[in-house]
Amino acid sequence: MMSEGFTIDKFEAAAQKVQEVTLPTPLQYSEYFSSRTGNKVWLKPENMQRTGAYKVRGAYYKISTLSEEEKSRGLITASAGNHAQGVAYAARQCGARAIVCMPTTTPLIKVERTRNLGAEVVLYGNVYDEACAKAYELAEENGYTFVHPFNDLDVATGQGTITYEIVKELPTVDYILVPVGGGGLSTGVSTCAKLLNPHIKVIGVEPTGAASLTAALNAGEVTTLSSASTIADGTAVLTIGDKLFPYLKENLDEVITIDDNELITAFLDMVENHKMIVENSGLLSVAALSHLDFKGKKVVSILSGGNMDVITMSSVVQNGLIMRDRIFTVSVLLPDRPGMLVKVASIIAEQKGNVIKLDHNQFYSVNRNEAVELKVTVEAFGTDHKNQIIKALEDAGFAPKLKHTML
Numbered sequence: 109m110m111s112e113g114f115t116i117d118k119f120e121a122a123a124q125k126v127q128e129v130t131l132p133t134p135l136q137y138s139e140y141f142s143s144r145t146g147n148k149v150w151l152k153p154e155n156m157q158r159t160g161a162y163k164v165r166g167a168y169y170k171i172s173t174l175s176e177e178e179k180s181r182g183l184i185t186a187s188a189g190n191h192a193q194g195v196a197y198a199a200r201q202c203g204a205r206a207i208v209c210m211p212t213t214t215p216l217i218k219v220e221r222t223r224n225l226g227a228e229v230v231l232y233g234n235v236y237d238e239a240c241a242k243a244y245e246l247a248e249e250n251g252y253t254f255v256h257p258f259n260d261l262d263v264a265t266g267q268g269t270i271t272y273e274i275v276k277e278l279p280t281v282d283y284i285l286v287p288v289g290g291g292g293l294s295t296g297v298s299t300c301a302k303l304l305n306p307h308i309k310v311i312g313v314e315p316t317g318a319a320s321l322t323a324a325l326n327a328g329e330v331t332t333l334s335s336a337s338t339i340a341d342g343t344a345v346l347t348i349g350d351k352l353f354p355y356l357k358e359n360l361d362e363v364i365t366i367d368d369n370e371l372i373t374a375f376l377d378m379v380e381n382h383k384m385i386v387e388n389s390g391l392l393s394v395a396a397l398s399h400l401d402f403k404g405k406k407v408v409s410i411l412s413g414g415n416m417d418v419i420t421m422s423s424v425v426q427n428g429l430i431m432r433d434r435i436f437t438v439s440v441l442l443p444d445r446p447g448m449l450v451k452v453a454s455i456i457a458e459q460k461g462n463v464i465k466l467d468h469n470q471f472y473s474v475n476r477n478e479a480v481e482l483k484v485t486v487e488a489f490g491t492d493h494k495n496q497i498i499k500a501l502e503d504a505g506f507a508p509k510l511k512h513t514m515l
Contacts, residue, residue: 123269140381146403155414163194169266179204184252186240189218191257196225209243215417258290259349268296282405285393288314289343291352298359309361313392315340316365320348342389370395376428387416433491437513440506441479462487
C-alpha cells in the first residue's frame, strides 16, 4: 500500500478542519439498490453538500494549509463548476480574494453561482484544459496562488475526509465506489480507506468517453486522451493527475467504466426511488452497482455532486423514459375516413396506454383514401406494456411500426 504524503493523523486533522464548512451527509441505506444487487447498499450523498458537491472539502482544507502571505496574493483556479464554487466559498470563509477561470461553455447558472459566492470569473476557452492554461498564465502574471482542482495532495486529503466519515459511521464497510475524473477524490478516498483498514476494497468508476485513468493504467504511465465525450461533464478530464496516479495505481482495487446510457437510467432510479437530484458524474458510482460480481457485501456509493442545470435534467429524464420503453412512438397507416383516428386511440386506451402526442399526416400518400400516416407517442409502464399495446394494434388489423421518439 502506497501512502507516502498521507497519514491517518493528517486525514483525521483534515476531517476536523472541513467540519468548519461542510454539512453532515450521513449514509442513506438504499432498499431499492440493495434488492436489485443482492448487496447491502448505502449512499453517501455529497450532492447534498454545501455548494452541491464534495469539492468544498478539498478546497477548504488546501486553503487552510496556505500561509497568510500566499492567501493575501489572491487565489486562482480553473473549473467548469463544482471546484469553482468550492474555492469561491472556501476563499470567502478565509477572507481571501478568489479568481476562477471557467470555459465559455460553462452553464450560466454555474457561472452565476460562482460569482454570487464572491469570486471573480474569467471565461476563457471551450474546455477545462484551455481555462486551466489561462489560470496558470494569470497566476504567473499577477502572483496569484494556484489551487489545483485535483492534482494536489492537500486537495486529495480534503476529499479523503469522505472515507473517514464513511468508516466512522459504517466500520464494517466492504466496498466503496467512487467516481474518477482528475483523480483527487478517488486518491483521497482510496488512500484513506487503505490506511484505516486495508481490507476495504475501493472501486474507481469513470465514464467510458473520458477514461483517462484506464488509459494510464493500460499504458503504465500518465497519458493524455485525444478527446473526451461524455454527459458526465464533471469527470471529463483528458489527463489523470500525475501526482495522484501512483496512489491510484496502488490503492484502487478495480476500475470500472460506465457508458452514458447507464447514467441516464441511473438518474431516473435516483429521482424515482430516492427523490434526489444527482449530476451525471455523481451517478457513476450508482451505475456501477449493476457491474459488481459479488453478493452479500456492504457497499457504499459516493454521490459526488448534484449540480445539474434544468435543461440537462429535462433531457436526461426524457431520454431515460424512452430507453426504458415508458415512452415510445408508433406509426400506423389508415384510410382517411372519419372515426379511424378514434379507433386507434380507443385501442391504446383499452390497453391503459396514455397518448401524449399525435401527428396525423394526410400527405403521406397522394391517394388519401388509401392511406394517411398517424404517429402516436404513448406513455407505458415499461417494455411488456409497450409490447402489449403494439400487439393490440396488430390484432385490430393495423401494422404498427416503431419510430424514433421525439418529445
